Amino acid sequence: xxxxxxxxxxxxxxxxxxxxxxxxxxxxxxxxxxxVLQLSHWVSFPTYITSYLADLTCxxxxxxxxxxxxxxxxxxxxFIFPSRWLVAAWLYVSVVFEGLVPQWSSRYVxxxxxxxxxxxxTLAFRIWLNRPALPH
Numbered sequence: 001x002x003x004x005x006x007x008x009x010x011x012x013x014x015x016x017x018x019x020x021x022x023x024x025x026x027x028x029x030x031x032x033x034x035x036v037l038q039l040s041h042w043v044s045f046p047t048y049i050t051s052y053l054a055d056l057t058c059x060x061x062x063x064x065x066x067x068x069x070x071x072x073x074x075x076x077x078x079f080i081f082p083s084r085w086l087v088a089a090w091l092y093v094s095v096v097f098e099g100l101v102p103q104w105s106s107r108y109v110x111x112x113x114x115x116x117x118x119x120x121x122t123l124a125f126r127i128w129l130n131r132p133a134l135p136h
Contacts, residue, residue: 016068017077017133024064024129027057027121055114059121063089064129071133078132086130090122 018024034053037043045053063081066089071079081089094115102110 018064018068018071018129021064021129023060023124027060031057031061051111052113052117055117056121059090059093059118060125060129062093063122063125067130077134080130080132083126086122086126090118094118 031054034045034049038045038050063086067079067081070081071077097108098110098112098114102108
């Protein structure tokens with residue numbers, strides 16, 4: 001693909017274009033603000049927000065940061081995650097955080113709706129964030 005123009009080498013000074021996408025920035029900002037307000041006890045959130053907001057924003061944030069690293073390692077701004085990698089990431093996070101961690105610690109509880117939230121976040125990443133980050 002080197003001669004096709006699709007593969008682009010990352011040059012020094014190139015901005016992290018992936019982090020400027022509205023869905024990533026919004027997910028990170030919403031999660032950060034939520035955590036600050038939750039930990040400060042300034043706002044009381046409904047149960048469905050405290051139960052599922054972190055799980056919904058987890059995958060777009062995690063996958064975008066992982067995509068940034070992968071693109072820098074391969075020096076290819078056009079790289080996108082294949083769908084099977086996204087399914088594997090969703091399964092991994094679901095099994096670890098909803099299957100294994102609750103068995104190791106009574107502080108955590110397994111919730112099938114968390115798996116759905118991870119799936120929705122992965123789907124949002126797939127549709128809106130898993131695109132080439134080529135500078136204009």
